[in-house]
Amino acid sequence: MVLGKRTDYGDAKYAGVQVPFTLDAPATVEAYGLCGFDFIVAPLVRDGWRPPAPTVPENGSLPSLFNRDDCLYINSSQWANQVVGLISDWIQTDSPDPAKRQQSVAALRHQLGWAAHLGLQAVVLPAPHRPGQCPNYAQVLNQTLQGLTHMALWLTVPLVLPGTPPRALHEPHPPRQAPEADAVSPMGHGKQNGVGCAFSGPVMPGAMDGWEAWHQVRAQCDHHNLLGAALLVGPTLPSLASLDRWCGEPVKAILLPTSVFITNKRGYPVLPKGHQDMLAAFFKLGVQVVLTGEACHSVASPANVGAATAGGTAVAVGPDGEPLGFNITNPGEFHPLRPYWEYLCFLFRRLEAVGEQERQETSYRDYLQVPLQPLQDNLESQTYETFEKDLQKYKLYEEAVYKALKDRYLASTTEAMSPYDLPIASTSCSDGPSRNVVLMVVGAGRGPLVRASMRAAARVGVRLRVYAVEKNPNAIVHIQQMLRSEGWERDVTIVSADMRHWQAPEPAEILVSELLGSFGDNELSPECLDGAQRFLAPGGISIPQSYTSYLAPATSHKLHHDVKSYKDLEHFETPYVVRLHRHHLLAPTQPLFTFSHPNNDAPIDNSRYATVNFHRDPAAGAAVLHGFAGYFECTLYGDVLLSIHPPSHSENMFSWFPIFFPLREPVYVPAGAPVEMQMWRCCSPHKVWYEWAVTAPVAGPIHNVGGRSYWVGL
Numbered sequence: 129m130v131l132g133k134r135t136d137y138g139d140a141k142y143a144g145v146q147v148p149f150t151l152d153a154p155a156t157v158e159a160y161g162l163c164g165f166d167f168i169v170a171p172l173v174r175d176g177w178r179p180p181a182p183t184v185p186e187n188g189s190l191p192s193l194f195n196r197d198d199c200l201y202i203n204s205s206q207w208a209n210q211v212v213g214l215i216s217d218w219i220q221t222d223s224p225d226p227a228k229r230q231q232s233v234a235a236l237r238h239q240l241g242w243a244a245h246l247g248l249q250a251v252v253l254p255a256p257h258r259p260g261q262c263p264n265y266a267q268v269l270n271q272t273l274q275g276l277t278h279m280a281l282w283l284t285v286p287l288v289l290p291g292t293p294p295r296a297l298h299e300p301h302p303p304r305q306a307p308e309a310d311a312v313s314p315m316g317h318g319k320q321n322g323v324g325c326a327f328s329g330p331v332m333p334g335a336m337d338g339w340e341a342w343h344q345v346r347a348q349c350d351h352h353n354l355l356g357a358a359l360l361v362g363p364t365l366p367s368l369a370s371l372d373r374w375c376g377e378p379v380k381a382i383l384l385p386t387s388v389f390i391t392n393k394r395g396y397p398v399l400p401k402g403h404q405d406m407l408a409a410f411f412k413l414g415v416q417v418v419l420t421g422e423a424c425h426s427v428a429s430p431a432n433v434g435a436a437t438a439g440g441t442a443v444a445v446g447p448d449g450e451p452l453g454f455n456i457t458n459p460g461e462f463h464p465l466r467p468y469w470e471y472l473c474f475l476f477r478r479l480e481a482v483g484e485q486e487r488q489e490t491s492y493r494d495y496l497q498v499p500l501q502p503l504q505d506n507l508e509s510q511t512y513e514t515f516e517k518d519l520q521k522y523k524l525y526e527e528a529v530y531k532a533l534k535d536r537y538l539a540s541t542t543e544a545m546s547p548y549d550l551p552i553a554s555t556s557c558s559d560g561p562s563r564n565v566v567l568m569v570v571g572a573g574r575g576p577l578v579r580a581s582m583r584a585a586a587r588v589g590v591r592l593r594v595y596a597v598e599k600n601p602n603a604i605v606h607i608q609q610m611l612r613s614e615g616w617e618r619d620v621t622i623v624s625a626d627m628r629h630w631q632a633p634e635p636a637e638i639l640v641s642e643l644l645g646s647f648g649d650n651e652l653s654p655e656c657l658d659g660a661q662r663f664l665a666p667g668g669i670s671i672p673q674s675y676t677s678y679l680a681p682a683t684s685h686k687l688h689h690d691v692k693s694y695k696d697l698e699h700f701e702t703p704y705v706v707r708l709h710r711h712h713l714l715a716p717t718q719p720l721f722t723f724s725h726p727n728n729d730a731p732i733d734n735s736r737y738a739t740v741n742f743h744r745d746p747a748a749g750a751a752v753l754h755g756f757a758g759y760f761e762c763t764l765y766g767d768v769l770l771s772i773h774p775p776s777h778s779e780n781m782f783s784w785f786p787i788f789f790p791l792r793e794p795v796y797v798p799a800g801a802p803v804e805m806q807m808w809r810c811c812s813p814h815k816v817w818y819e820w821a822v823t824a825p826v827a828g829p830i831h832n833v834g835g836r837s838y839w840v841g842l
């Protein structure tokens with residue numbers, strides 16, 4: 129339940145509700161469970177409880193902290209998943225009054241200790257009483273975190289500091305009326321919003337936000353993974369840019385007061401558009417929502433119907449107690465908070481259905497993988513099979529070969545023909561009808577680029593003489609099988625060789641390859657193609673023609689934590705292939721290194737160095753930098769682009785996830801401060817590696833010096 133993983137967007141799941149102090153937690157869980165909520169957030173102690181004054185122990189006796197009637201009580205782990213503890217919000221560990229401070233520290237320790245004893249999965253902590261000035265609070269939390277194994281601490285963080293004190297959570301507010309344009313029915317007639325991973329849609333202009341307060345506490349707790357944020361939402365939202373920062377933070381819950389809801393024309397509680405969009409974005413990141421406060425909307429719904437017991441059966445009664453003539457099968461449906469829960473379900477259901485590709489990628493989200501080394505290692509058949517599922521990639525290659533053949537060998541456009549229907553070159557071929565075009569696929573794998581090239585040639589109406597060059601002897605067997613089954617044995621010559629050393633029997637007019645990594649050049653495409661271009665005819669075409677890597681500074685608490693959990697330097701100096709999900713880009717991407725083929729430089733030097741400056745929107749506020757997200761954009765031929773760079777990402781292509789270059793220590797980036805980094809691509813006779821460092825807002829260490837932790841073998 130709590131902290132669970134949602135893999136699809138069905139009915140509301142992991143929606144919790146904050147309840148008043150209860151002496152019977154299991155009964156409360158069941159009552160709210162009938163209403164639809166997955167868990168409750170319940171105070172750990174009753175309102176008036178205060179810690180006992182320190183006494184001098186007599187005869188070894190220890191002071192008793194709580195009586196049974198003082199505290200939340202469960203005696204079975206069965207309930208621990210469905211109860212989140214709520215720490216008292218009178219606690220002020222940083223009060224200027226020493227007595228209050230001492231009492232607060234004691235109360236906080238006692239309550240945290242009790243929650244851990246009960247085995248709760250999480251507790252909600254009050255927002256820092258003095259945001260940005262709460263060293264005692266951080267110190268108690270940090271000490272507690274050192275002793276915890278699984279219980280999470282969710283620090284309440286008001287999204288906007290002024291005007292939304294956490295105490296407001298407990299006070300009912302008069303409902304606000306929905307403006308006409310924003311009125312959305314929870315019954316399915318609402319407006320649909322196109323919501324992506326990041327935030328979109330209008331928001332009211334906001335004042336300050338609580339990110340700074342959050343950052344100070346978590347930085348003092350050394351970015352502990354059990355410390356998360358519970359974002360308290362008020363009627364005013366911060367700017368979209370500022371909200372987007374939370375995508376990379378460990379946000380565990382959204383605290384949603386009923387007072388934030390407005391009433392639609394039919395009397396239902398609904399959320400303003402900006403709030404809807406914000407919730408949708410968080411739902412997609414797997415964040416739970418906790419409804420707080422009392423029902424404060426008059427709803428023309430069954431929730432206004434009361435229940436009376438007649439002869440052991442619950443019967444429905446109206447506001448005046450008059451029987452309404454039907455029995456109640458699920459009393460939860462008549463709970464005053466039920467319309468709010470229904471509305472949350474409605475928002476869940478409205479999320480776009482998860483596509484097949486997205487479903488398949490779910491298990492890879494934010495999962496670190498060390499990049500492949502197809503030059504140094506021989507790939508397995510299953511890896512090739514995965515590549516070959518990406519039909520879009522091969523369509524783009526086919527299009528590039530098609531355009532290259534057309535540009536070079538046809539004076540005018542020829543009608544598209546069916547694949548594999550290979551005529552001798554048509555009479556419109558400038559070089560004459562009987563001439564075959566020599567095309568080499570270098571790094572042919574199991575042969576999909578040979579297939580794509582043959583399809584392109586068939587469409588143009590030229591005949592190819594193909595060489596399929598591959599250094600993995602196992603993959604060669606698959607190409608043999610392909611030629612046999614397609615009847616291409618006369619058209620395609622298989623070459624089992626490393627392209628850098630093979631002596632070609634004739635020059636190639638077109639050289640086709642796919643040796644690209646998530647960062648473009650990181651699987652050593654430049655080094656391999658520099659070797660292969662010896663057999664490219666003068667004026668011959670390389671597909672790809674060029675590729676450029678891109679970088680953007682990123683927040684990703686999850687990735688930072690996962691790298692850190694290896695507890696060594698090596699993992700912080702390794703780039704990872706990762707399907708970035710819970711992350712925030714601090715600034716737009718910037719281009720880094722470009723490689724073009726054929727490369728006519730003399731001598732060829734594939735080492736590179738660049739300083740990159742990123743421009744963060746000052747209105748987006750401060751943020752934390754955990755590393756750099758990397759992408760590539762590749763010109764296959766002419767206007768045929770193959771890209772994983774977000775602004776130009778090739779549609780439906782999934783062969784490459786981004787790359788992530790971690791930083792040893794998170795870097796605080798003040799609002800409006802520049803981010804500058806240096807990246808080197810270093811080459812030696814046997815390996816290629818990257819080194820990287822941040823130089824602004826503060827200079828940090830150069831990572832991976834001399835390729836000591838990570839390199840790509842030549």
Ligand SMILES: C[S@@+](CC[C@H](N)C(=O)[O-])C[C@H]1O[C@@H](n2cnc3c(N)ncnc32)[C@H](O)[C@@H]1O
Nearest residue numbers: 502503515571572573598599600626627642656
């Ligand atoms: C990323 S895979 C692409 C395979 C295939 N073209 C495809 O698109 O599915 C790169 C292939 O190039 C091969 N390769 C890498 N470097 C090579 C080299 N120097 N000479 C020959 N083959 C090489 C690898 O063994 C691997 O099969």
